[in-house]
Amino acid sequence: MYRIPIFFALTVLVLTSVYPAGAQTKAKPRPETGSVCTDCVPNEVIFQLGVPADLAAVAAQYGLNPAPLGQVGTPPTYRMAVDTAKTSQTAEQIVASMAGDVRIAKPEVNRILSTVERQGLPWTLGRSWAIGRSWAIGSSSKAYAKQWFEETIRLRQAHEITKGSGVTVAVLDTGIDLNHDAFAGRLVPGFDFVDNDSDPSEVGTYYTNPVYGHGTHVAGIVALTAPEAKIMPIRILDEDGVGDLWRVTAAIIWAAQNGADIVNVSFGYPENPELLKDLIDACDDGVTIDGKIFNELGENRLMVASAAGNGGNAERIYPAGNRIDPQIGVGSSNRYDKLSVFSTMSMEGSGSDRFIRLVAPGEGIVSAIPGNRYATWSGTSMAAPVAAGVAALIKSIAPTLGPHQIVDRLEDTGIAWECFHTARGYEIDTSRLDAFCAVTNNLACGANPSACQK
Numbered sequence: 001m002y003r004i005p006i007f008f009a010l011t012v013l014v015l016t017s018v019y020p021a022g023a024q025t026k027a028k029p030r031p032e033t034g035s036v037c038t039d040c041v042p043n044e045v046i047f048q049l050g051v052p053a054d055l056a057a058v059a060a061q062y063g064l065n066p067a068p069l070g071q072v073g074t075p076p077t078y079r080m081a082v083d084t085a086k087t088s089q090t091a092e093q094i095v096a097s098m099a100g101d102v103r104i105a106k107p108e109v110n111r112i113l114s115t116v117e118r119q120g121l122p123w124t125l126g127r128s129w130a131i132g133r134s135w136a137i138g139s140s141s142k143a144y145a146k147q148w149f150e151e152t153i154r155l156r157q158a159h160e161i162t163k164g165s166g167v168t169v170a171v172l173d174t175g176i177d178l179n180h181d182a183f184a185g186r187l188v189p190g191f192d193f194v195d196n197d198s199d200p201s202e203v204g205t206y207y208t209n210p211v212y213g214h215g216t217h218v219a220g221i222v223a224l225t226a227p228e229a230k231i232m233p234i235r236i237l238d239e240d241g242v243g244d245l246w247r248v249t250a251a252i253i254w255a256a257q258n259g260a261d262i263v264n265v266s267f268g269y270p271e272n273p274e275l276l277k278d279l280i281d282a283c284d285d286g287v288t289i290d291g292k293i294f295n296e297l298g299e300n301r302l303m304v305a306s307a308a309g310n311g312g313n314a315e316r317i318y319p320a321g322n323r324i325d326p327q328i329g330v331g332s333s334n335r336y337d338k339l340s341v342f343s344t345m346s347m348e349g350s351g352s353d354r355f356i357r358l359v360a361p362g363e364g365i366v367s368a369i370p371g372n373r374y375a376t377w378s379g380t381s382m383a384a385p386v387a388a389g390v391a392a393l394i395k396s397i398a399p400t401l402g403p404h405q406i407v408d409r410l411e412d413t414g415i416a417w418e419c420f421h422t423a424r425g426y427e428i429d430t431s432r433l434d435a436f437c438a439v440t441n442n443l444a445c446g447a448n449p450s451a452c453q454k
Contacts, residue, residue: 037092039269041110041244043082045091046275047098048105048292050075058103062094063087072249074293077275079110079246106274113248113269115174115211115241115381139366139374144182144224148335149361149386154436155225161439164226164392166399170260170302171222171385172251173215173267175202175235177370182220183231190233191254193247202370204239211241213369217377218266218385220368225389225435229396232260237267245273252279256297261395264388266307266381268317277322280304284326284403303395303403305330305388307380308356309344314426316355317344320380323355326403328410332362332383333432338451339421343380348418348427357411360386360433390435397439413437413445419452428452 045064049055055078059066063086070079082091089097091109098107150156168188175192176183178201190200204212219231236251237243248267255263263283282294283302304327309317316322320329332340339345340363346356362383369375391406401409414431421428437445 037090037109039112039114040091041112041246043084043091044069044079044110044246045082045094045098045107046077046079046110046245047095047107048073048075048077050103050105052076054103058101062098063089064094070246070250072253072275072294072296073278074295075105077106077278106278108245108274111245111269111271111273113237113243113245113267113273115214115237115267139376141181141374143366144220144368144374147224147366149365152333152335152337152361153386153390153433158390158393158435158439159227161436162228162393162397164229164389164396167226167262167392167395168230168232168260169222169226169262169264169388169392170232170234170255171215171219171264172234172236172248172255173218173264174204174211174213174237174239174241175200176216176219176231176233177202177368177372178233180216180220180368180370180372182223182368186223186229186231188230188232188259190235191251192235193251193254194235194238194243200233200235202235202239209239209241211237212239213375214241214266214377214381216369217365217367217375218264218381220374221365221382221385222264222389222392224367225386226392226396229389229392232258241267243267245275249275249279252283252302253294253296256283256300256302259300260302261300262388262391263302263304264385265304265319266379266384268307268309268320270315270317272316272318272322276319277324280319280322280327281324301403302326303391303406304328305384305391307384308332310342310379311344312342313424314345314347316346320344321355323353323357326407328358328387328407329356330380330384330387331356331359331430332378332380333359334361334363337415337432337448338453339417339428340378340380341423342378343383345421345424345428345430348429354429356430357407358387358414358431358433359383359417360390362386387433390433390438393435393439398441409441410438412443413441415445416447417451418447419449421452422454 306320332343
């Protein structure tokens with residue numbers, strides 16, 4: 001069984017005392033009574049305060065418990081509990097009323113985030129295990145070791161140059177099977193922000209919990225793509241694939257403080273969490289574009305690979321929907337080197353920024369699942385860790401590159417897809433990942449003009 005060293009456990013105790021709200025209990029969030037917000041943690045609000053001395057007055061005015069559940073950044077962002085004995089307003093109503101308060105910036109509810117492959121989501125095509133394969137369990141370690149996408153992105157040629165040694169990739173997900181053969185000798189200590197302990201193992205049951213195995217599968221793709229990189233497993237999503245904004249915030253900070261270089265994010269939501277946007281923005285240099293400082297990140301810098309979403313349209317799923325310097329949103333390509341039908345893809349020339357700048361193989365990907373088994377899954381959740389793994393290869397061979405530079409290199413060295421997508425009816429402008437060009441920094445890797453054709 002996987003064990004955490006004593007010195008590491010002590011580090012966890014210190015961090016949880018600084019960020020007491022960073023880890024949640026196993027109780028699942030439930031919608032607030034009378035609220036239209038079906039995906040919020042009940043009775044919690046998050047906001048930034050310009051003058052910390054105003055906190056007591058703000059808490060009293062809006063019916064909040066005076067003691068914060070947590071805070072982060074400068075100016076501070078607070079997580080506060082609604083005092084239901086003092087107000088009948090829901091968290092969403094309080095956030096709405098805060099909008100005109102000059103003391104307060106970026107008020108929001110503690111948003112619930114989900115894996116982009118979670119079934120039953122109204123904003124996705126519901127890509128899951130059951131994509132005409134009905135839980136495609138039964139693949140083998142041999143199928144895992146040799147897959148269609150390796151040739152497409154020229155992964156083996158890249159591995160002749162580097163396999164990712166000296167780099168750590170944090171996988172923020174449902175946890176992983178720590179004892180799986182695919183991770184032997186590959187893990188560094190992680191943390192479970194759901195159960196608040198140092199064992200980030202997956203929790204769940206096959207068929208009962210549709211996303212059970214998601215984190216193990218994602219981590220297995222990183223392990224295959226960057227076989228000498230270390231993997232930091234961080235459990236932020238429960239057995240139903242559900243997490244929340246504050247938990248994710250604490251996990252990213254924890255990853256930075258404990259030596260991660262790359263973070264994989266295969267979850268999202270169709271509304272834009274301001275705190276998560278700010279934190280990822282600061283992963284490049286500790287400061288956001290509007291001057292908010294996250295000293296909690298320390299000196300380590302993080303590049304973030306985020307799954308684009310599975311809506312099959314141009315609708316943004318966040319955080320991938322934000323074009324931020326240290327982050328790259330990753331869509332899915334298929335074995336025919338075309339855009340996956342389910343993959344979210346930004347619309348070029350629509351007046352909005354091109355937020356999905358990279359696609360990577362995400363269909364029919366064989367990877368690890370709990371119980372030392374292997375299975376096939378499809379989704380942008382599978383594409384993001386391919387990109388995260390290649391980012392680790394880049395970081396290994398060019399360790400002085402910062403997150404923004406790694407993001408640019410992934411995009412600039414890819415196969416150009418600039419064409420009118422006939423099935424979608426709009427122009428797309430993105431790059432399909434090429435591992436060999438990425439590690440050799442070849443800026444003339446080529447183009448695929450047929451990528452948009454049926």
